[in-house]
Amino acid sequence: MSFETFADFYSRYYRLILTVAEQRLGGVSDAEDITAEVFRIAWTHHTAGNTLTLAWVYQVLRNVIGNEYRRRVRADQLVDQIGSVLWLNNALASGTDDAAHLRRTLLGMAEEDRELLYMAFWEDLTRTEIAGILGISPGAARVRLTRAKRKLRARLDEQEQEAAERKEANDGRT
Numbered sequence: 001m002s003f004e005t006f007a008d009f010y011s012r013y014y015r016l017i018l019t020v021a022e023q024r025l026g027g028v029s030d031a032e033d034i035t036a037e038v039f040r041i042a043w044t045h046h047t048a049g050n051t052l053t054l055a056w057v058y059q060v061l062r063n064v065i066g067n068e069y070r071r072r073v074r075a076d077q078l079v080d081q082i083g084s085v086l087w088l089n090n091a092l093a094s095g096t097d098d099a100a101h102l103r104r105t106l107l108g109m110a111e112e113d114r115e116l117l118y119m120a121f122w123e124d125l126t127r128t129e130i131a132g133i134l135g136i137s138p139g140a141a142r143v144r145l146t147r148a149k150r151k152l153r154a155r156l157d158e159q160e161q162e163a164a165e166r167k168e169a170n171d172g173r174t
Contacts, residue, residue, distance in 0.1 A: 009052045010039060016054075016123065017061055023122040024065050026103070037064050055133045062115070105155050113148035120145055 017038055022031035038061050045060075046052055106114050119125045119133070131141040 006043060006046045006052070009042070009046075009057075013054060013057060014039070017057065020058075020061060020118070020123050021065065023118060025068060030068065034061070034064050034068060054129065055135075058133045101159075102156075105152065105159065109148075109151060109155065112144070113151055116141075116145050116148045117152060 014035065018031055018035045021034040021038075022028055025031055025034065038057060041060050041064070042052055042057050045056070106117060109117075116130065119130045120127075125133070127138045127141045127145070130145070131138040134141065136144075
């Protein structure tokens with residue numbers, strides 16, 4: 001329950017938590033706010049005499065990000081009710097066209113698959129770390145990740161095929 005223990009934990013995982021939040025939310029400002037909230041919760045947990053682990057703080061991060069997603073949905077619904085104001089989706093506004101396309105594709109996937117892909121490729125977590133966070137064996141993490149990659153590849157291939165068909169149809173009209 002010492003300050004030094006918490007400071008060490010904070011130093012060790014701050015950058016990872018901030019990076020994950022930024023990748024998920026698409027902006028530095030929101031990511032900093034989310035990271036601050038995660039470590040506020042971690043501090044409360046620590047001062048209550050509980051142990052801090054990466055798996056625990058990562059789950060807190062997922063919960064806080066989930067709250068932010070729900071807040072954004074409510075805000076979007078409010079904007080829709082108020083009038084025809086365009087609301088920019090921060091998660092899709094940043095990055096190149098390819099990055100935006102990939103993010104849109106990921107957002108259309110099941111949450112479990114999306115989480116695995118984010119952990120493995122954006123957060124650069126090992127299979128063992130992913131397994132610890134999800135409470136599964138490393139073998140199960142590997143299998144789930146392989147399946148998620150296949151689903152992503154299939155979605156991207158399908159979108160590419162649809163784009164080619166639209167282009168072909170448009171070229172035929174001119």
